[in-house]
Amino acid sequence: MTQERELKVKEVIQRTHNVKSIRLEFNAPDDYKAGQFLQAVLNNDPQLKHYLSFSSSPTEKGFIEFTKKISQSNFSKALDSLKPGDSVKVQYPFGKFTLEDNGSPEKIAFLSGGIGITPIRSIAKFAVDKNLGEDIVLVYANRSVKDIAFKEDFDAMQKSYPKLRVAHVLCEAEPGFKCRVGMINSQVVRNEVPDFKERKFFLCGPPPMVEAMKKILVEELALPKEQVVTESFQGY
Numbered sequence: 269m270t271q272e273r274e275l276k277v278k279e280v281i282q283r284t285h286n287v288k289s290i291r292l293e294f295n296a297p298d299d300y301k302a303g304q305f306l307q308a309v310l311n312n313d314p315q316l317k318h319y320l321s322f323s324s325s326p327t328e329k330g331f332i333e334f335t336k337k338i339s340q341s342n343f344s345k346a347l348d349s350l351k352p353g354d355s356v357k358v359q360y361p362f363g364k365f366t367l368e369d370n371g372s373p374e375k376i377a378f379l380s381g382g383i384g385i386t387p388i389r390s391i392a393k394f395a396v397d398k399n400l401g402e403d404i405v406l407v408y409a410n411r412s413v414k415d416i417a418f419k420e421d422f423d424a425m426q427k428s429y430p431k432l433r434v435a436h437v438l439c440e441a442e443p444g445f446k447c448r449v450g451m452i453n454s455q456v457v458r459n460e461v462p463d464f465k466e467r468k469f470f471l472c473g474p475p476p477m478v479e480a481m482k483k484i485l486v487e488e489l490a491l492p493k494e495q496v497v498t499e500s501f502q503g504y
């Protein structure tokens with residue numbers, strides 16, 4: 269059942285030059301699952317309303333977090349000026365971009381572009397904190413290193429949870445940074461996820477990117493479509 273609450277901003281975190289996380293005071297972590305999304309209304313203005321994925325995990329106590337790419341929109345401008353103590357109306361939880369709770373660890377792969385990382389960060393954090401045993405590969409595409417949201421977070425998670433591996437894909441090479449250059453295509457999937465046939469795939473990003481990645485998996489790599497879960501960020 270969905271709930272509506274008015275929550276106070278606890279903290280604002282600049283993730284990259286154009287991505288911000290908003291943490292809201294919250295003490296009901298069992299109310300949502302990692303990977304789900306909420307609807308946020310800013311300044312009590314029904315025009316300033318967007319769906320946003322949780323970037324926090326229910327294992328993180330005392331707050332929920334969402335993370336937005338800051339554009340020129342009125343919503344982005346209002347979000348950009350939020351400060352601790354301000355109120356945000358939220359309705360939640362929505363969505364099925366979540367791990368199955370079937371008791372046995374799965375092999376999973378995430379394919380993500382840019383801000384599409386938010387629900388994946390939520391799920392990865394949950395798996396790491398709970399030590400779920402899931403074997404996880406993340407193929408994470410961005411324009412350049414400075415655009416990688418949650419980079420340090422994923423670096424730390426990989427250290428504490430050896431079953432998580434992150435493969436970065438960038439449009440431009442960066443001296444000293446291990447990555448593939450280009451786009452996520454079938455060859456990148458074959459190279460980074462050689463056991464792709466055994467994995468459940470989670471795709472998240474702007475709709476054209478999600479469609480393109482799904483096509484690669486289902487048409488080029490002949491993966492059954494039941495093995496592919498998607499979340500499209502309508503609005504990009």
Ligand SMILES: Cc1cc2nc3c(=O)[nH]c(=O)nc-3n(C[C@H](O)[C@H](O)[C@H](O)COP(=O)(O)OP(=O)(O)OC[C@H]3O[C@@H](n4cnc5c(N)ncnc54)[C@H](O)[C@@H]3O)c2cc1C
Pocket residue numbers: 305318319320321322334335336337338339340341342343344383386387499500501502503504
């Ligand atoms: C399930 C879900 C989860 C999302 N999670 C995130 C997230 O974690 N971080 C993030 O930055 N963005 C997320 N988005 C996208 C977000 O809701 C905004 O659409 C996007 O951030 C663009 O908003 P804007 O303020 O930059 O631009 P705006 O100018 O407000 O929107 C851009 C254009 O998209 C249209 N639009 C907005 N929302 C929708 C919609 N739901 N369906 C169709 N058209 C729409 C607007 O009418 C406008 O023309 C998510 C979207 C969905 C559906």
